[in-house]
Amino acid sequence: MPVKIKFLGHSGILITDGKHNVAVDPFLTGNPVAKQEAKDIKCDTIAISHAHSDHFSDAIEIAKNNNATLVGAYELVQYANSKGVEKIEPANHGGRVKTPFGYIALTQAFHSSSFDGQYMGMPAGIIINIGGINIYHAGDTDIFSDMALIAQNYKPIVSLLPIGDRFTMGPELASRAADLIESKYVIPIHYNTWPPIKQDVSKFKPGASKVVVMQPGEEWTVKP
Numbered sequence: 001m002p003v004k005i006k007f008l009g010h011s012g013i014l015i016t017d018g019k020h021n022v023a024v025d026p027f028l029t030g031n032p033v034a035k036q037e038a039k040d041i042k043c044d045t046i047a048i049s050h051a052h053s054d055h056f057s058d059a060i061e062i063a064k065n066n067n068a069t070l071v072g073a074y075e076l077v078q079y080a081n082s083k084g085v086e087k088i089e090p091a092n093h094g095g096r097v098k099t100p101f102g103y104i105a106l107t108q109a110f111h112s113s114s115f116d117g118q119y120m121g122m123p124a125g126i127i128i129n130i131g132g133i134n135i136y137h138a139g140d141t142d143i144f145s146d147m148a149l150i151a152q153n154y155k156p157i158v159s160l161l162p163i164g165d166r167f168t169m170g171p172e173l174a175s176r177a178a179d180l181i182e183s184k185y186v187i188p189i190h191y192n193t194w195p196p197i198k199q200d201v202s203k204f205k206p207g208a209s210k211v212v213v214m215q216p217g218e219e220w221t222v223k224p
């Protein structure tokens with residue numbers, strides 16, 4: 001079955017291969033553009049890029065509701081474990097975690113990561129290997145030249161890049177980032193959730209990658 005991506009709004013997505021459901025940075029509670037609530041999310045795996053509340057704050061509830069496995073930075077998943085999440089897969093940059101559908105790998109991100117006043121390990125980008133393809137969710141980050149290494153190492157067919165500016169790269173730098181990553185498709189994320197990250201998505205203009213603009217609640221089938 002083809003891999004499908006559902007956009008949850010902000011940076012949240014649900015990926016499915018028809019058998020496994022992976023939530024990445026699901027953020028529904030307090031998300032003004034979300035079409036669903038945290039209790040609606042069905043998944044077996046959750047991957048979290050970093051612990052800021054607009055990425056992590058629903059993960060514990062969703063993990064418990066689904067008895068899902070939580071993948072993320074060592075400190076982040078240990079914190080979740082201390083709050084009752086039983087199935088955790090601690091990882092760090094460069095490492096892969098084998099999963100029933102393939103693997104999840106953490107990559108670099110230039111950002112910060114804390115929650116509830118605590119250090120939560122390094123912020124990350126996430127590679128999701130599912131259905132024989134790689135999807136790159138960049139998390140919150142600036143552009144960095146080693147995105148070219150992510151391209152070489154994983155050849156992601158789809159990349160999700162933040163374009164909101166202020167806390168991450170804006171659309172101009174994200175366009176240059178897309179040119180380093182060379183995915184067939186790029187999906188802009190982390191914009192238009194609140195006024196400080198309001199963006200004109202038409203400014204996101206990579207050279208070669210096709211831009212797939214998704215609305216919250218929308219689903220898109222990856223065509224390799």
Ligand code: NI
Binds near residue numbers: 050052111112
């Ligand atoms: Ni953040």
Ligand code: MN
Binds near residue numbers: 052055167190
């Ligand atoms: Mn964020």
